[in-house]
Amino acid sequence: MDMFKDKKLRNDIILAAAVIIAAAGIWLFTELMKSDGAFAVVTVNGVETAKYPLDTDAEIRLESENGGYNILIIKDGKADITEASCPDHVCVDQRAISKTGEAITCLPNKTVITIDGEEEADFDFVS
Amino acid sequence: MKTKKVAMLGLTIALAMIMSYIEALVPLSFAVPGIKMGLANIVIIFVLYKFSMKDAVLVSAIRVILVSLLFSNVMAMWYSLAGAVLSLSVMCILKKTDKFSVIGVSVAGGIMHNVGQIIMAVILLGTEQIALYLPVLIITGTVTGVIIGIVSGLVINRFKNIRL
Numbered sequence: 650m651d652m653f654k655d656k657k658l659r660n661d662i663i664l665a666a667a668v669i670i671a672a673a674g675i676w677l678f679t680e681l682m683k684s685d686g687a688f689a690v691v692t693v694n695g696v697e698t699a700k701y702p703l704d705t706d707a708e709i710r711l712e713s714e715n716g717g718y719n720i721l722i723i724k725d726g727k728a729d730i731t732e733a734s735c736p737d738h739v740c741v742d743q744r745a746i747s748k749t750g751e752a753i754t755c756l757p758n759k760t761v762i763t764i765d766g767e768e769e770a771d772f773d774f775v776s
Numbered sequence: 777m778k779t780k781k782v783a784m785l786g787l788t789i790a791l792a793m794i795m796s797y798i799e800a801l802v803p804l805s806f807a808v809p810g811i812k813m814g815l816a817n818i819v820i821i822f823v824l825y826k827f828s829m830k831d832a833v834l835v836s837a838i839r840v841i842l843v844s845l846l847f848s849n850v851m852a853m854w855y856s857l858a859g860a861v862l863s864l865s866v867m868c869i870l871k872k873t874d875k876f877s878v879i880g881v882s883v884a885g886g887i888m889h890n891v892g893q894i895i896m897a898v899i900l901l902g903t904e905q906i907a908l909y910l911p912v913l914i915i916t917g918t919v920t921g922v923i924i925g926i927v928s929g930l931v932i933n934r935f936k937n938i939r940l
């Protein structure tokens with residue numbers, strides 16, 4: 650059994666290249682579709698709990714159902730999580746968001762921050 | 777199941793758990809939030825190639841359950857499970873076609889692990905925007921998949937003439 654048979658390796662490269670090109674294309678498309686947002690929307694466990702305007706600086710402590718917390722800072726029109734009770738701190742590592750469709754996710758606390766546009770452009774996600 | 781096989785699979789499960797533990801100790805999420813190397817996949821791929829599909833499913837399932845109970849929580853188990861199920865299913869299919877080397881199989885596994893976790897996150901958190909992060913995770917998943925695939929290929933080659 651030869652692990653690196655040429656034909657298979659060629660298929661590997663085609664697979665990887667196709668996936669990367671497709672992903673990069675979608676990424677580019679979504680980046681271009683983004684526009685400046687107006688609100689930071691807090692969703693805990695699938696339920697929208699709060700909405701803060703991005704043009705007003707604020708520091709909010711978000712309590713989650715499991716007793717944990719995330720500190721949401723709104724500054725210079727951007728929303729960012731700067732502190733959290735979760736062990737992995739993936740949400741803290743995520744960059745500040747300000748464009749529509751961007752999100753900061755904290756899986757352990759089931760908390761998601763998303764950016765919304767102006768009121769009239771709102772979609773109503775009924776779940 | 778023969779005693780020797782029980783011992784061998786126990787050994788690989790232990791190894792997969794150690795890989796998961798090392799990964800938890802060295803987080804990469806400061807670079808790209810949410811990414812992982814997927815070290816445990818080296819063990820899963822090894823079992824897939826040196827033992828059988830059934831054994832790989834067994835080792836993967838036991839690893840996910842034990843690691844979640846030991847190092848994280850039940851919530852995390854759902855994400856791991858979604859990633860593991862999708863990843864292993866696609867790896868099994870690709871291996872069966874015999875058109876890809878270990879690297880291709882590993883790349884598909886790495887990508888599908890991310891896809892599974894994002895699907896689970898969208899279901900559990902009810903926020904569709906999370907899916908927009910998928911392209912980033914697919915690209916990083918491909919890169920880590922190539923690395924894991926090369927390492928797995930080297931390990932499998934070393935065991936070429938050893939019967940387990």
